[in-house]
Amino acid sequence: MPRYGDEECCDMRGLLGFLILFLLSKKPMHGQEIADELAKRRGDKPSPGTIYPALKSLKYAGFLREEEKVGKTITYSLTPRGMKAFHIAKRRFTRTFLGVLS
Amino acid sequence: MPRYGDEECCDMRGLLGFLILFLLSKKPMHGQEIADELAKRRGDKPSPGTIYPALKSLKYAGFLREEEKVGKTITYSLTPRGMKAFHIAKRRFTRTFLGVLS
């Protein structure tokens, strides 16, 4: 039952999609920009096999779209539907973690 | 690839352990108290099959201990090791979600 590491209580997975919507709600970005921003925040950079399937799923769900494509660089932005999903998730997030940050 | 629901962007799993440590960092509680508090925060109450294995893992990791047992009611509290793990996780959490709440 080695569920937790030495000083780590959880891996905080399940929030990648939420974080991507959050970042895109501030400004359109492409995959590598998002990965780099997540690296700064979390401490480790998500691999290509992590970030691109996540973007694909969010796009498939109608939460984001390709805004621009220059060479292989695809800039994504939130759709209205994605904005709505983000705000709903943000409300839940805020209520859930009320008091954790203070 | 039905990864996301209609208006939901993620299920925010992976944070149950973190939330339990957070709640116990404020005061000792027993399993049902924790489940009820999570119900208020998240909107749905974690099932016994969710909460008790989580407590067991955290105890196994040395993050919490049984402080008192009355009948079947077990009150848990954080160990110093659990406090440390919580603070480390909290720092990471804060850095990761900087700007989401505002």
Place this chain on the structure above:
DNA sequence: TTATATATATCGGATATCCTATATACATAA
């Protein structure tokens, strides 16, 4: 005693996250 409610416990499995490895396409420098 019997019935009911509460709290804890565990098994099995569904699901999702995430990574490793690999491949492809485009741009630019040599």
Place this chain on the structure above:
DNA sequence: TTATGTATATAGGATATCCGATATATATAA
């Protein structure tokens, strides 16, 4: 043209989270 670097893409699989169903133990009420 060739080489190199960058960005995207996907298959396959390891792992973890979480829940549904079920069982057990204790306390209390009828």
